[in-house]
Every structure is written in structure tokens, then in C-alpha cells.
């Protein structure tokens with residue numbers, strides 16, 4: 001009996017101590033209210049391209065009374081309304097500062113690149129295909145690394161012996177393929193096909209495709225980008241694969257010697273990019289591969305899913321036909337309209 005009383009008393013004592021610690025005397029009401037303010041999330045894990053809304057709970061202030069910031073805007077940015085967009089694999093902290101009290105609330109953000117084998121392209125959201133011509137070359141491997149960090153893919157139109165070519169960089173063709181990017185055809189020697197004989201067209205196109213197949217496997221169709229985008233009826237009748245042109249010319253080859261090359265490329269992309277578009281760049285230029293590090297986070301922030309040409313057309317349910325040229329795919333609105341037909 002005595003033991004039970006002691007037990008009960010000590011329980012009350014501990015409880016009272018806890019309460020006294022939590023609610024110190026003289027605790028003002030205002031302080032108590034302030035203490036209730038908190039971010040809806042203290043920790044979030046996102047995948048590149050994801051958006052998440054953060055908000056301060058139990059706060060009577062307006063949006064303009066909160067100052068949102070990020071510790072690393074390369075990893076994730078935050079809007080003035082608390083929308084977080086995940087840009088690249090990494091970690092950062094999003095802060096919400098209440099101007100009136102000066103108090104800052106934090107949320108730890110982890111951004112992962114998506115597992116490419118499980119990535120799903122949503123046809124009802126904006127899509128853009130990224131393409132690189134004239135490689136592979138000494139910058140291609142580094143570029144693949146950049147694409148991987150942002151969790152995106154691209155199509156590489158490669159030549160056997162133009163510039164460096166895969167005559168020299170055969171391993172890089174396999175790297176492109178193994179990274180989940182699309183290996184595609186840009187002819188053997190980069191001629192203007194409209195000026196070639198029928199036999200030469202066959203040699204340039206099918207010869208290059210055979211060499212690509214030697215490296216990454218037979219039984220697949222390699223899309224063709226005709227050099228200079230030069231196509232006529234003779235080319236159409238003698239090319240037995242879909243031909244991919246572009247809708248966004250980054251003019252990266254022209255700007256490569258300019259000190260502000262990235263800015264100039266960004267200007268072109270911003271002016272020309274649309275849902276369903278195809279962006280043209282060249283991985284043989286180091287400056288182009290550098291610019292991709294600025295182009296990609298901007299596209300992701302605009303809500304674009306960045307992928308290869310084949311992935312975009314497949315997602316939108318458009319079958320690519322042999323001997324036909326394509327400079328863009330249908331838009332999300334056109335896709336939805338087709339669906340309801």
C-alpha cells in the first residue's frame with residue numbers, strides 16, 4: 001500500500017515538473033501564439049521537376065509578410081508564395097522569414113534524380129525534346145553527367161567520321177545508350193543529302209546506322225537528322241526512317257566564340273521554346289555543353305519535361321513514319337483533343 005502511494009506521488013511530481021517546464025510562469029499570450037507558428041513540412045524529399053507548396057501554419061500574416069529563400073538555388077528554388085521547385089540532385093534548406101517577428105522557419109529539402117527506367121512522361125504536361133548533333137566528342141561524357149544530374153534524357157544524332165565521330169569515340173556511343181539517352185543517326189560524313197546520289201544517300205544513312213548497330217545492338221530503328229536539315233523529294237523517297245528536324249534553333253555553333261555564349265543561347269531558347277518542341281544543340285562544342293547547365297534548370301522551372309525525341313512522340317501517342325520529316329510534336333492540348341475524339 002505504502003509503495004503504491006509513493007509511486008503515485010512521484011508520478012504527480014514528475015508530471016508537475018514537466019508541465020512547469022513547458023509553461024513557465026509569465027508566458028505571454030503573444031509568445032504562445034508565435035510558438036504555434038510552424039511550417040507544414042520540416043523535411044521534404046522531391047524528384048527533379050517536382051513542385052511542392054510550403055506554408056506557415058497558425059499565422060495571421062499575408063503572403064507579403066513572409067520572405068521565402070533557399071540556401072542553394074541551383075538545387076531548389078522557392079516562389080514568393082512558397083512553391084518549391086526541385087531542379088537538380090542535392091540538398092538545401094528553404095527558409096520562411098516572418099518580417100514582423102524576424103523569426104525564420106526552415107524546411108530541409110532533398111532532391112533526387114528520377115530512376116530513368118521508371119520515369120514516366122506525362123503527355124498532359126509540357127514536354128520538350130533535347131537533341132545534340134555532330135558528336136560524339138570529348139565533351140559528350142561530361143554532358144551525359146549533366147543530363148543525369150537533372151534526371152533528363154536527350155537524343156544524340158551521331159556521325160561516324162565528322163569531327164571526332166564515333167570512329168574515335170565508339171565507347172561514348174555505348175555510354176549514351178546505357179545512360180538511357182537515344183542514339184540516333186546523323187550520317188557517316190555529314191554531307192548535304194540533297195546533293196547526293198541515291199547510292200550515296202544509302203551509303204551515308206544506312207552505313208552509319210549499321211555502324212551504330214554494331215555498337216549498341218541490332219533490331220532498332222535509328223532516327224535520322226539530315227545534316228543542315230537539308231531534305232528534298234529524293235531524300236524523302238530514299239530514306240527509310242523518320243527524319244527529325246527542330247523547332248528551337250539554339251544557334252550554339254554561331255555563339256560559341258562569344259564571351260556571353262550561354263546568355264545568347266538562353267535568349268534563343270526562351271524566345272522559341274513551346275510545348276512539343278525540339279531543341280537543336282551540338283555536343284561537339286564545349287560551350288554548348290556548358291550552356292546546358294543553365295538551359296535545363298530554366299526548362300524544368302517552366303514546367304517542361306525534358307526527354308528524347310522518341311520518348312516525346314511515344315508519350316503523346318504520335319507514330320513516327322518513315323521518310324517523313326518532323327520538326328515538332330503535338331501539344332498537350334492537341335493530345336487531349338485527340339483523346340476525346
Ligand SMILES: [Zn+2]
Nearest residue numbers: 133134227228
Ligand atoms: Zn550536323
